[in-house]
Every structure is written in structure tokens, then in C-alpha cells.
Amino acid sequence: MTDIRFISPPIPHYILSGEDTYPAGGMHASRKDIGVFDLLIVDKGCLYMAEEDAAFEATPGTYLLLRPDRSHRSYRSCTEETHFYWVHLQTLGRWHEMSGTQISVNPIDDNPYVQINQFAYQLPRFGPLRQPATVYALLASLNQLSRQPYAVDRLKQQTLFQELLIQLLQETVQPAARHPQFAIAEQAAAFLRTHYRRPLSYAELSEAVHFHPNYIARCMKAVFGCTPLEYLTRYRIEQAKGQLVRTDEPVGRIAEDVGFGSFPFFVRCFAKHTGCRPREYRMRYREEAAPK
Structure with missing residues (x-):
């Protein structure tokens, strides 16, 4: 089984939705590119796609989630009356297909701590619904809003679509369950974010996560694209950036507050x-914010 891995923001957006009923012998149209x-959700019968x-x-x-750049069709006619919902969606962000057992080795960005908080999530192409009634209700509401003429209804549709997307993500097996490396990397990252203000060692991280430091480093490199030390340094710098813009605290005090024991080392890392x-x-941001 394969997944679609989305990089957000921008978050995938709703375009159009509807529902169809095929009689026995009916077939989905053949289409390409x-x-x-094209998201298909069946609540009666069977689609052979x-x-x-x-x-x-x-x-x-x-x-079933069909890609926008491939051909799809029915390979067999319906054997009974079949009812299904369909949703067209797209994203302006990056996405790619990957094996369900594959772990991405590429960082989301050269610097994972950019000012816009980017994140990635994986949605299996095909899978079951644990709470189908909830999903069907969301789809019915989406279709109902399509008949409303106002701009606020388009906004409501996007909100409902995000709820639908969350439902689908919650229904699936989480990456950490399928990839233990995800769980180890996330646990290590959470420990570093929690304790970034004080000196930290690989031995302490190893004790907290219960794995050898070398293995933790490999997991973080695979998931975040950086080592634990690089992750910690970048996180500390991101905290320093916020304080530099929001407060009048001396730079040396900020360096100490975010966990840098040496002021010259902080300046070198920051630069x-x-x-x-x-x-x-x-000064760059103070000048931009100053009145003319």
C-alpha cells in the first residue's frame, strides 16, 4: 500500500464534491490527468477501480484517493446498486507518493524551523473508515453547502473539508506505529524542546529515550534531516529570534536564556x-516596524 505525503502549508483545499449511484452493470468513467x-468514499455496493x-x-x-496525474477507470462493472461520494481536492504545496513502509529521508526544508511552521503528513491511498457515519455526515454537509450561493458558504466548505481530512488521518495507522524511527525521533525531539534552556548531553538524551545515542541520531537524521545537536541548536536559535524581536532583553541574556553557555558561540551559530x-x-525588524 502506498501513501500520499503532503507538505503543508498550504493545506490541501476543497474544490468540488457530489454523490453518484450506479445501477448493477454501471461503470465509472475512464479519465486521465x-x-x-479524486477522493471516492463508498457507502453501498462496490466500485471496482x-x-x-x-x-x-x-x-x-x-x-480511495486517486492521483491527479494518472488515468483511472472501472476495470469491472458494478455487480449491485452502488452509491458513493466523491470529492475533488488539490494542493498548491508539495506532495509525492511513497511506499507505506518507506520512511522519508528528506527534510521538509533546509531549516525545519522557518517562521511558517511547515509540517508533513501521510494519507494512505486506500483504506477503511473507523467512523463511517461521521464521514458520511461531513460529506452530506459539504454537498448541501454547494447549493448555497454565498461566499461564507465556500469558507464553511473549506472548514468542513479540513474536518474530513482530519477524520481520514485519524482513521489510518499513524506513521509512528508503522515506523518505529518516527516514534524515537519524535520522542527525542520533544525531550530537546522541553529541556533546551539547560546544557544537554547525548548520554542524557539516551537515558531519556532508552536507545543508544547513535541510533537516536540516525532516527532524527531520517525524520528531521539533522542530528540531535543540529536540531537543538536550530531550536535554540528560533527561540532567540523570537526574543530578539519581542523583547528589549540584552543579547547576552537571551543567549543564556535559550541555552547557549558561550556568547561568542551563540553569535557564530546565529550568524x-x-x-x-x-x-x-x-534592528532589521525594529526598523521595519518603526513608524515613518
């Missing part, structure tokens, strides 16, 4: 990651 993801060489039997209580020294960074 339609430019949108193929996307190029991959075949799926979508039965009641399951969903390396931001391209300027801390005081320059502060």
Missing part, C-alpha cells in the same frame, strides 16, 4: 543560520 485528486496498473475494490466504509548577527537581526 484530470488535474485534481483501477489507476493504471493498480486495482482496488472500494466497498462500503472504505475510501550561520540567519546570515546576520543577533543585533543586526533585532
